[in-house]
Amino acid sequence: MHASVLLAVALGGAAGASLRYALTVLEPDGSGFPATTFAINVVGSFLLALLPASAWVRRHHLLPPLLGTGVLGGFTTLSTWSEHTRSLVAEGATATAGAYAAGTLVTCLAAVALADRFSTRASREEFDEEEGDL
Amino acid sequence: MTVLLVAAGAAVGAPLRYVTAHLLDGRLHRELHWGTILVNVVGSFLLGLFSGMGLSGNTIALLGTGFCGGLTTYSAFAVQTHDLGPRKGAATVALTVVPAVAVCFLGFWLGAR
Numbered sequence: 001m002h003a004s005v006l007l008a009v010a011l012g013g014a015a016g017a018s019l020r021y022a023l024t025v026l027e028p029d030g031s032g033f034p035a036t037t038f039a040i041n042v043v044g045s046f047l048l049a050l051l052p053a054s055a056w057v058r059r060h061h062l063l064p065p066l067l068g069t070g071v072l073g074g075f076t077t078l079s080t081w082s083e084h085t086r087s088l089v090a091e092g093a094t095a096t097a098g099a100y101a102a103g104t105l106v107t108c109l110a111a112v113a114l115a116d117r118f119s120t121r122a123s124r125e126e127f128d129e130e131e132g133d134l
Numbered sequence: 135m136t137v138l139l140v141a142a143g144a145a146v147g148a149p150l151r152y153v154t155a156h157l158l159d160g161r162l163h164r165e166l167h168w169g170t171i172l173v174n175v176v177g178s179f180l181l182g183l184f185s186g187m188g189l190s191g192n193t194i195a196l197l198g199t200g201f202c203g204g205l206t207t208y209s210a211f212a213v214q215t216h217d218l219g220p221r222k223g224a225a226t227v228a229l230t231v232v233p234a235v236a237v238c239f240l241g242f243w244l245g246a247r
Contacts, residue, residue, distance in 0.1 A: 001156055006149045013148020013204045014141035021140040021199050041208040048209035049216070069152050069210070074144045076208035078230070079198075082178035082238040083185055090242075101235070105227065108212035116216070124217065133213045134155035134170065 005131070008062045012070015016044075020075050033096055034084045037077070038104055044076035045108040049115035052127035064132025073134070136195045143200020147177070151205050166226060167214045170207065175233045177206035182238035186245020 020040055027036045048068055057063045081104055088097035116124070127133065155169030181202040184194060211230055215223040 001153070006152065009152040010145040010149045013151075014145040017144030017148075017200055017203050018137050018141045020203060021137055021195070024199075041212075044209040045212035049213050065152065069155075070148055072209045073151060073207040074148045074204045077203040078174040078206040078208045078211055078234060079177040079181040079202040079238075080206075081208060082234045083181045083242075085235050086182060086238045086242060087185070089239075101231070104208070105212075105231065108208060109216055112212050112216040128217075131152070131156065133210050134152055134159065134167075 004062060005065045008066040009070040009073075012066045013074030016071040016074030016076075019071075020077065029084070031091075032093070033100055034080075037080050037084060038100065038107075041076045041081065041104055042107050042111050044072045046111035046115050048072045048076075048133055049112040050118060051132060052124045053115075053119035055123075057132075058123060058126050058130065061130055064127050064130035065134075068127070068132030069134045136192055139192050139196040140200040140203075143196045143198075143202075144204030145200075147201040147204025147206075151207060155210075166218070166222060166229070167210075170210050170214060171226065171229050174206045174211060174230050175237055177202045178234035179237035179241040180205075182241030183245040184241075186242035186247075188245075 023040060024036050029036050051057050051064065051068050057067065081101070085097050085101045088094070088100060151170075151173045154173050155167065158169030158172060159165070159167045181198050184198050184202070189197065211226070215226045218226055
């Protein structure tokens with residue numbers, strides 16, 4: 001584990017989380033289905049699965065941790081997904097909670113499956129070795 | 135500037151996620167990503183706790199949106215689940231989704247006491 005990788009993840013994570021925050025300020029989740037956070041997690045999952053397709057990203061060893069583990073890891077959030085699900089259940093909106101919880105999972109997995117079509121198994125393993133998807 | 139607090143929280147949370155995953159995920163591709171599972175569950179507990187405590191404004195921006203948001207990751211969870219295939223992928227979902235929402239409830243309850 002190198003300090004440069006830690007720094008890249010910290011900087012990337014700060015940038016990704018700031019972008020997530022900015023989007024929720026522009027388009028607040030409000031009450032009901034948390035559409036902004038839903039979109040953030042789907043787009044972030046798609047982009048993380050798409051990154052290994054780029055030979056340029058794979059060639060620079062700091063880019064996978066910076067862009068994948070850092071930016072997209074900080075951009076997407078599982079804790080907010082848990083808290084949204086919890087608060088919807090607590091409000092009695094169980095149908096919305098179920099649709100949100102399951103909808104996020106299914107849509108993110110579909111987005112990853114789609115993005116995977118642009119990369120090879122070997123490039124995904126190389127990206128994984130470079131710790132771009134932690 | 136609230137966004138700077140979000141950035142500061144994530145600048146701690148994201149590297150903590152990386153270190154945890156680096157240490158616990160191991161190098162065996164066939165194994166489950168225990169580090170990612172752990173940070174996602176712990177981060178969900180903490181965000182539930184902070185919400186239960188009624189944290190708001192700059193405090194929740196730093197600790198919730200920033201730190202918990204940076205510590206947890208939906209994108210790596212989705213990619214790892216997909217890459218592990220049906221059986222281990224289903225195990226990853228079961229070990230993440232159910233405990234994460236459960237401890238979020240627990241955290242909220244503890245925080246609200």
